[in-house]
Amino acid sequence: MNIDGKNVSLKRKDEIKQKIQQLQNEGKRIPKLVVILVGNNQASQVYVRNKEKACAYVGMLSEIMRLDESVLEDELIQVIERLNHDETVDGILVQLPLPQHIHEEKILDLIDPKKDVDGFHPINVAKLFLGQDGLVPCTPQGMMVLLDEIHYDLTGKEVVVVGRSNIVGKPVSLLCLQRNATVTIAHSRTENLKEVCQRADVLIAAIGQAKFFTKDYVKPGAVVLDVGMDRDENDKLCGDVDYQDVKDIVSYITPVPGGIGPMTIAMLLENTLKAYYNREE
Numbered sequence: 001m002n003i004d005g006k007n008v009s010l011k012r013k014d015e016i017k018q019k020i021q022q023l024q025n026e027g028k029r030i031p032k033l034v035v036i037l038v039g040n041n042q043a044s045q046v047y048v049r050n051k052e053k054a055c056a057y058v059g060m061l062s063e064i065m066r067l068d069e070s071v072l073e074d075e076l077i078q079v080i081e082r083l084n085h086d087e088t089v090d091g092i093l094v095q096l097p098l099p100q101h102i103h104e105e106k107i108l109d110l111i112d113p114k115k116d117v118d119g120f121h122p123i124n125v126a127k128l129f130l131g132q133d134g135l136v137p138c139t140p141q142g143m144m145v146l147l148d149e150i151h152y153d154l155t156g157k158e159v160v161v162v163g164r165s166n167i168v169g170k171p172v173s174l175l176c177l178q179r180n181a182t183v184t185i186a187h188s189r190t191e192n193l194k195e196v197c198q199r200a201d202v203l204i205a206a207i208g209q210a211k212f213f214t215k216d217y218v219k220p221g222a223v224v225l226d227v228g229m230d231r232d233e234n235d236k237l238c239g240d241v242d243y244q245d246v247k248d249i250v251s252y253i254t255p256v257p258g259g260i261g262p263m264t265i266a267m268l269l270e271n272t273l274k275a276y277y278n279r280e281e
């Protein structure tokens with residue numbers, strides 16, 4: 001059965017909309033997200049536009065700062081420092097990837113952890129590691145919401161996460177561990193990947209390879225969360241999982257599009273609202 005991320009994301013956005021409406025009714029300040037986009041990367045432009053639209057939908061203030069591809073690292077640093085000190089700004093997101101001449105890690109480390117709505121700052125990463133309350137990366141958080149949606153209890157379950165990136169694989173592994181799952185993190189050097197995946201009650205596919213996971217990777221009845229945003233042979237958006245091949249043997253699967261993708265944006269709005277409440281306290 002499909003897990004309808006689009007629908008769940010809409011529900012979460014409507015809840016945020018109500019909360020913002022309430023702030024408005026009370027004459028309070030409205031939360032604000034600033035997205036910094038450097039250069040002309042086409043995919044990034046689409047992602048940023050979607051974030052802007054989502055903010056408008058829930059009534060959140062947003063500003064897109066478009067900087068030229070040739071912007072100097074120092075100039076970008078100054079922009080972030082200014083936003084860190086701007087009392088009206090609750091969330092700062094630097095759209096990745098950045099041009100080669102800019103040191104990505106250095107830039108992300110500069111964002112005030114309280115405004116780090118992507119959850120990539122080392123302080124927030126450490127909080128996630130320690131199980132403390134912080135800002136959690138959006139895509140992994142969205143996956144947990146989808147598991148909640150199907151009332152799936154991870155306690156004691158075998159979760160196999162394929163992919164070990166800092167933005168998806170590692171954080172989602174920690175979230176599953178927090179929920180008492182037995183977690184295996186697999187990657188490109190994993191031996192016998194098929195056998196490892198076949199153990200999974202929950203298979204999380206996050207490798208960025210179109211339709212890689214066929215049914216021989218999937219245990220019948222498993223829950224499959226497909227993070228991939230890939231292009232198939234016809235240049236159509238698809239996931240890391242061969243949906244047609246596995247759909248009849250899984251208990252649940254997130255489709256692409258319409259699965260995890262929409263959740264990421266909803267969680268970005270939730271993080272911004274959380275940052276707002278934390279700052280207002």
Ligand code: NDP
Pocket residue numbers: 139162163164165166167168169186187188189193206207208209227228229230260261262264
């Ligand atoms: P990265 O490229 O940073 O990481 C990919 C990971 O997959 C690496 O750990 C790599 O291993 C592993 N890997 C690659 N090929 C294989 C293979 N054949 N077998 C086993 N492991 C493999 O990707 P991201 O984590 O950033 O993204 C993963 C996918 O999720 C992409 O399709 C991306 O577009 C999508 N995505 C979707 C989001 C959404 O909102 N839906 C948000 C973020 C990402 P190694 O470390 O050994 O190199």
